[in-house]
């Protein structure tokens with residue numbers, strides 16, 4: 001299962017040979033500024049393995065987002081997360097800094113929302129975001145996931161939850 005390509009983007013599963021690109025993305029201090037730390041190469045490898053398990057177990061995960069001619073932009077996709085003791089379908093997105101500010105995350109996240117609706121993956125879609133991560137909250141709002149509540153993540157950090165019922 002993959003989101004439909006958009007006018008400017010296509011999706012594909014991430015695999016071991018994406019390690020250089022994914023380590024570059026998740027190791028970038030700017031991309032990871034709302035996470036506890038930038039990821040090491042070994043942690044980026046774990047991220048790929050986690051998504052490969054997600055594809056196998058659920059049929060979806062975070063996918064590589066690239067241009068139609070194969071330029072790596074980042075990742076975006078759907079994963080199960082737990083927030084306030086409930087299992088929720090989350091849309092997530094990370095873009096290389098040089099590819100931010102072009103609307104790619106919104107375009108990719110909308111395609112993921114459409115897939116979740118078309119495949120009836122969940123009744124609700126959420127985005128769980130650090131309170132000061134305004135660019136991410138703006139993406140959520142642009143894909144019609146309005147602010148729902150402020151709460152605390154499983155690791156004890158404050159987060160805001162954006163959510164909407166899926167049609």
Ligand SMILES: CC(C)(COP(=O)(O)OP(=O)(O)OC[C@H]1O[C@@H](n2cnc3c(N)ncnc32)[C@H](O)[C@@H]1OP(=O)(O)O)[C@@H](O)C(=O)NCCC(=O)NCCS
Nearest residue numbers: 031034093094095100101102103104105106128129135136
């Ligand atoms: C979250 C993140 C993906 C958002 O990236 P982004 O570039 O701001 O979002 P988009 O790709 O949707 O681009 C939207 C911006 O591009 C602008 N833009 C320029 N050309 C555009 C076009 N052709 N179409 C649409 N938007 C366009 C929009 O005006 C908007 O800018 P604004 O927010 O200043 O108004 C990015 O900040 C990121 O990777 N952060 C680090 C990882 C992260 O925190 N992920 C979320 C974890 S919860």
